[in-house]
Amino acid sequence: MGNTSQQVRYVSLAEASVITSLSPRTLRRAIRQGSLRAYRLRQLIRIELVELERWIRSNGTGQPAATLRADRRPSEERPVPRAR
Numbered sequence: 001m002g003n004t005s006q007q008v009r010y011v012s013l014a015e016a017s018v019i020t021s022l023s024p025r026t027l028r029r030a031i032r033q034g035s036l037r038a039y040r041l042r043q044l045i046r047i048e049l050v051e052l053e054r055w056i057r058s059n060g061t062g063q064p065a066a067t068l069r070a071d072r073r074p075s076e077e078r079p080v081p082r083a084r
Helices: 013-020 024-033 049-059
Strands: 010-012 039-041 044-048
Touching: 010 013, 010 049, 013 024, 013 044, 013 049, 024 044, 044 049
Parallel strands: none
Antiparallel strands: 010 044, 039 044
8 A cells, every 4th residue: 555645845944935925034923923833953943834834824924825836946946146
């Protein structure tokens, strides 16, 4: 029998910021207030993609949940500015 469970996808705070079009500061505030659940791995903050979608739907912020895709890589969509 095959395994039908899906792999859990986590995004970084920076990725969540790009996905929602909100600043990392706003996301940190939501985490601190308890409205957005996140996990801390040492100094890194990770947010489960399903949880981020739930938070967007419940708060009416950012992009609609239908536009979020687990295979989307926000870091590849936006060029990194060059150092001068």
